[in-house]
Amino acid sequence: MKKLLFLLLLAHQGWAQSTANSSQQAKQPFDSLSIYNRQLHPSEMKQDLRLFLDIRKKANSGLYRYRTQRQIDSIYKWAFKEVRRPMSTLAFYKIILQLTDFEGSCHNYTEPQADLVGYYNRQRGFFPFALKYIEGNMIFNSKTAQIPVGSRVMGINGITDKELMQSFYKYITADGFTQTEKLSSSVNRSYGLRYLYEYGIKDSFAIAFVAPGATQEQTVTVPAVSLAQRTANLILRHSASVDSVIDYTVQPKYSFKMVNPSTGLLNLRIFSMASGLEDPAFPVYVAFIDSVFQALNNNNIPNLILDIRSNPGGSDPTFEQPMMYLTDSSFKENTLAYTIFDDGIPYEKYFWGVSTAERMDSMAKADGKRMLKDYFPALHNGRNMQNIKYNPVYYPKHPGFKGKLYLLIDENVASAASHLASLVKAYARNVTIVGVETVGGYYGHNGHMSVIYELPHSKIKTKFSIVYVDQDAPVKPDQPVGRGIIPDHTVWPTFSDFMQNRDTQMEYVLKLITE
Secondary structure (H helix, E strand, O other): OHHHHOOOOOOOOHHHHHOHHHHHHOOOOOOOHHHHOOEEOHHHHHHHHHHHHHHHHHHOOOOOOOOOHHHHHHHHHHHHHHOOOOEEHHHHHHHHHHHHHHHOOOOOEEEOOHHHHHHHHHOOOEOOOOEEEEOOEEEEOOOOOOOOOOOEEEEEOOEEHHHHHHHOHHHOOOOOOOOHHHHHHHHHOOOOHHHHHHHOOOOEEEEEEEOOOOOOOEEEEEEOEOHHHHHHHHHOOOOHHHHHHHOOOOOOOEEEEEEEOOEEEEEEOOEOOOOOOOOOHHHHHHHHHHHHHHHHHHOOOOEEEEEOOOOOOEOOOOOHHHHOOOEOOOEEOEEEEEEOOOOOOOOHHHEEEOEOOEOOOHHHHHHHHHHHHHHOOOEEOOEEEOOHHHOOEEOOOOOOOOOEEEEEEOOOOOHHHHHHHHHHHHHEOOEEEEEOOOOOEOOEEEEEEEEEEEOOOOOOEEEEEEEEEEEOOOOOOOOOOOOEOOOOEEOOOOHHHHHHOOOHHHHHHHHHHHO
């Protein structure tokens, strides 16, 4: 049950994209969008909205973390005005997206009903090419004779690049007010289902672009493709070799190597190497981390690069393990953690589970309630404080790394990974942080335990994490409230490195070490 409740935030729409086969089997005889994307009556949407807000007031401890009650009331007043006329399920879904994004939690996720997702996945309406966010622009990232690699895409089907990017921001949730992941994911991850949700199914795409080194805009019209063909095209994208370096679906979950005689590289791609202390994989991982720092110490290695780019998070206490070798200070997972309810699950009638792919059965639900009661035993003054036994003190381990530490982060670092980055910035010896501000917060987040509810009329599923967490993160002058971990050196991939398939951020660190 612990595995089920302690979910990490993976790439948005990962499950949705994978439902194509199962939804194909359940396809109705008349496979029409109107069947799945039905018109909702204002009374239905108002009931769903009231329930949506009531659930969040009762169960979501982070509802007012970054927004005042007045601000939350204001956006819901707008939402209720929007639903005074009938609209499609997808149009209502986009309103719900804006409400969840407004809260400021990278653990928030919203999904239409599975049949609607499956219908879209079956259509030959997908954008065929890969795009890449480079230096603020949409850059063409596929190898094709029609459009050169590196071309700047100026618009698609008459909609400008900037309008396209901004239209996808609401799908990309972030802790607090952070914008970095919205920027890149609005290009890199938004031309699958998100494009279909936002702009509908198209037979073709008119792509306006300017080729590298050119000044004149050109337009090429290409046919839409199936999801399978789009997926195959993405595998062959120009930047695949560099992208794969930090891809947890490609690389080992953790690894170490020497990049040169004076520099070690510890890669932590995802913190799902063990589900907890009882997992047999946990002592294996702990032994590996210890062996790395033993080798660094025995060989007097002066530099260590800790690369957690694109790490989406995972289970506690995996991320704390390397930290104990990097600091002279003791630390805790948090200084405050609580939920805002007691005695079971609020609005249990509408509770779906912890995975959108499968509804939780009664036995699993009973186990979950017992675990919740153990972690959060009693509600007092609106807060159900975490059982102290689940927030141990971590102490420095020997041999501690005393050389120069370089932490590599990017905008996709979330949840447990951003928590590690926060601890490194707060307590690590002699550290320099390079890359892009993380999507996960420095001072805190809502995390640990995720819940999913299904709204009765629209069948929209909403996912959020119930635990309010203040991380063990002392105030830093360069760390505004409501932001991710701010690097010492902000480094985005450059266009020239993209064209040459070079890792801008890694090369920047190696140059710092050389100098």
